Amino acid sequence: MQSFKNLEKPLSEEKLKCLLKKYDKSGDGKLNKQELKVAFKDLGLWFCGLRAYQAMHHADKNNDGLIVNDEMDVLVEFATKWGFTLV
Numbered sequence: 001m002q003s004f005k006n007l008e009k010p011l012s013e014e015k016l017k018c019l020l021k022k023y024d025k026s027g028d029g030k031l032n033k034q035e036l037k038v039a040f041k042d043l044g045l046w047f048c049g050l051r052a053y054q055a056m057h058h059a060d061k062n063n064d065g066l067i068v069n070d071e072m073d074v075l076v077e078f079a080t081k082w083g084f085t086l087v
């Protein structure tokens, strides 16, 4: 069950995942905290450094400081709850 808190069109998990992949500057398919922070900042999120930390802490299952494939799914699921909207 999902309920949407606001009436604006929420950013879907699929869309967010696509967006985040563009922030993989090193091109190795992994996102580090710095890349996450930049992504969140561009998405208009406040406290992007803290958010990046939280997302990393939540999604980085093997604690290597990088978000890869299945961790990305966890991260995106976590981050969409912040209520990104399409701009």
Ligand SMILES: [Ca+2]
Pocket: 060, 061, 062, 063, 064, 065, 066, 067, 068, 071
């Ligand atoms: Ca990892």
